[in-house]
Amino acid sequence: MKRATRVRLASDAALAVVAAAFLLPLLWLVLSSLDAEADLRVRLPSSPTTENFQAVLTDEITFTPMLNSLLLCGSATLLTVACAALAAYPLSRYRSRFSRPYLLTILFTTCLPITAIMVPVYGLFVQVNLVDTMYGTSLFLATSQLPFSIWLMKNFMDGVPTVLEEAAWTDGASMLQTLTRIVLPLMGPGMTVVMIYTFIQLWGNFFVPFMLLLSPDQLPASVSIFTFFGNYGSVIYGQLAAFSILYSTPVLLLYILISRRLGGGFALGGAVKG
Amino acid sequence: MSTVSTASGPVSKGGPAVPAGGGKGDDGRGVRKARPLRWLPLAPATVLLLLFLAGPIGYCVWIAFTNTQLTGSSTSDFVGLDNFRRAFADDNFRNAVWLTLVFTFVSSIVGQNTIGLALAGLMRTASRPVRTATGAVVIAAWVLPEIVAAFLLYAFFRREGTLNAILDWLHLPSQNWLFTLPILAVSFANVWRGTAFSMLIYSAALSEIPKEITEAAEVDGANGVRRLWFITLPMIRRSIGTNLMLNTLSTLSVFGLIWAMTRGGPGNRSQTLPVFMYDQAFLKSLIGYGTAVALLLLLVGALFSIVYVRLLKVEV
Known part of the structure; x- marks a missing residue:
């Protein structure tokens, strides 16, 4: 056997072992969702059924929480992207003494553990009566993603040439017109990445709505899944798996969308390596 | 390699990106007359960040030095470093x-x-x-x-x-x-x-x-x-x-x-x-103490962030 073939086979075998270890929990998710008598072990359902899905597709379990998630994360995403696009424009186009400290502060903030400030945020929200309100939670969610969105957006905007803008300025276009008619359309893919990335992050966020929202009818799916099924006493595991799949599908699809769209090394992971 | 090298997606660490191109030494930019108004678009983002991020951090620093509790409605006195002394003497905290x-x-x-x-x-x-x-x-x-x-x-x-x-x-x-x-x-x-x-x-x-x-x-x-x-x-x-x-x-x-x-x-x-922070602040209602723990966590995070920002040596 040639040496290259040996190396390839060894790599394949090693990868297959790791992949199998990563796959087992996912396999449980899929198989249990189709098994009416699912327990905690991975095994093929004796008679595959959609019973679990039918059982969880009710207003109380699925539709209300998913709609709440959509409202909460959708509004927060729009707010974040709008603020980030506005903020990125002067940061990308103009030089000033304070743009560098501003950007470094933004970069610094992207790394702060948001978890740590949830206790004071809760305290503040109680004092200004924002606790248990969707818009208050949405505002905080938007802010938590804002530093990274500004950073990303600024970098994408740096890649847009200024020639067209200069022409627009000469023709007397205002800054807002230049931004919305020329710069943003040119950075469509970048905007999409920022938007989808923000949405995925917010959709999976558990701690923030867990702390700031109290009434059951306002809880997003990330928290409702925990409160419905979190009391491990008498869980119907098949239904838990079915609901988990329903809740995870949107972000999986969105991820595939941006990973297809981008291709190549131009993206977060590649860009982040410093 | 296509699935893998498309490295975008939910970076759970919120890692910032280094400029992919441009943005450096672009002398053509910013030649227009300096006008403070053109920085106005920064306002919405800055207001949000100040209200919901800088605000809580400042509040965190203040609460950490008081004995605020969830239950006692009006008891909120300045206690200095008591919360921190208590933390370092607390077996559960050290655990x-x-x-x-x-x-x-x-x-x-x-x-x-x-x-x-x-x-x-x-x-x-x-x-x-x-x-x-x-x-x-x-x-x-x-x-x-x-x-x-x-x-x-x-x-x-x-x-x-x-x-x-x-x-x-x-x-x-x-x-x-x-x-x-x-x-x-x-x-x-x-x-x-x-x-x-x-x-x-x-x-x-x-x-x-x-x-x-x-x-x-x-x-x-x-x-x-x-x-x-x-x-x-x-x-x-x-x-x-x-x-x-x-x-x-x-x-x-x-x-x-x-x-x-x-x-x-x-x-x-x-x-x-x-988890300890959440437990103390909400389940045991010791907001002051829980916040002191949060502040310590925040400080460690801030320290790592500074190292990280230095490490990147970004040119912005």
Whole structure:
């Protein structure tokens, strides 16, 4: 056997072992969702059924929480992207003494553990009566993603040439017109990445709505899944798996969308390596 | 390599990107007359950041020095460093610090980092279908929402779960992992969830090592281990630094995963700092004390962030 073939086979075998270890929990998710008598072990359902899905597709379990998630994360995403696009424009186009400290502060903030400030945020929200309100939670969610969105957006905007803008300025276009008619359309893919990335992050966020929202009818799916099924006493595991799949599908699809769209090394992971 | 090198997606660490191009030395920009009004678009973002981020941080610093409680409505006195003295004398706090260190070391520094690097390296020599399938599975584990990942790993580690089924099948002793080794169980859960990020970073880094260098070393007779130690690792050292920093920062603030899997238990045996903070502030109603712990966590995070920003040496 040639040496290259040996190396390839060894790599394949090693990868297959790791992949199998990563796959087992996912396999449980899929198989249990189709098994009416699912327990905690991975095994093929004796008679595959959609019973679990039918059982969880009710207003109380699925539709209300998913709609709440959509409202909460959708509004927060729009707010974040709008603020980030506005903020990125002067940061990308103009030089000033304070743009560098501003950007470094933004970069610094992207790394702060948001978890740590949830206790004071809760305290503040109680004092200004924002606790248990969707818009208050949405505002905080938007802010938590804002530093990274500004950073990303600024970098994408740096890649847009200024020639067209200069022409627009000469023709007397205002800054807002230049931004919305020329710069943003040119950075469509970048905007999409920022938007989808923000949405995925917010959709999976558990701690923030867990702390700031109290009434059951306002809880997003990330928290409702925990409160419905979190009391491990008498869980119907098949239904838990079915609901988990329903809740995870949107972000999986969105991820595939941006990973297809981008291709190549131009993206977060590649860009982040410093 | 297509699924893997498309490294976008939910970077759980919120890692910032380095400018892909442009943005530096662009003398053509900013030549227009200086007008303060043109910085107006910064206002909405700045207001939000001040209100909801700087505000709470300032409030955090203040509350940490008081004895605020959830129940006592008007009792909120300045107590100086009492909360911190109390923390350092508190066995539960020291336990939480220790568990946080174990959790960070096992899951982020050893687990995610090493497995991520190994996967990225193996993928370079593996055949295409295996590479694609592995990438898809590992990334799927990363894209899934935190709470779903927690349920999946809970099911995996339970007494009647899959891990014990496999151990039984291999005739190895099985046990109740969430009871005997809860901190290891949640650490492995974090490895399962977070490895994709390291894998993506290292895939990108390894693909940038020029082939000639590796080949030259091979011709000179360097074996695999020596090539890894003397060529590969030095060449990707900046990626290693960035990755370790971002992994550590995100691992420090893991809450949902641990809370859903063990609630910090049994007892306090998987109670890392975020869980301890939540427990003190809300379940024990000691907002002041819980905030003091939060402030310490924030300081550690800030310290790592500063190192990270310095490490990136960004030109902005």
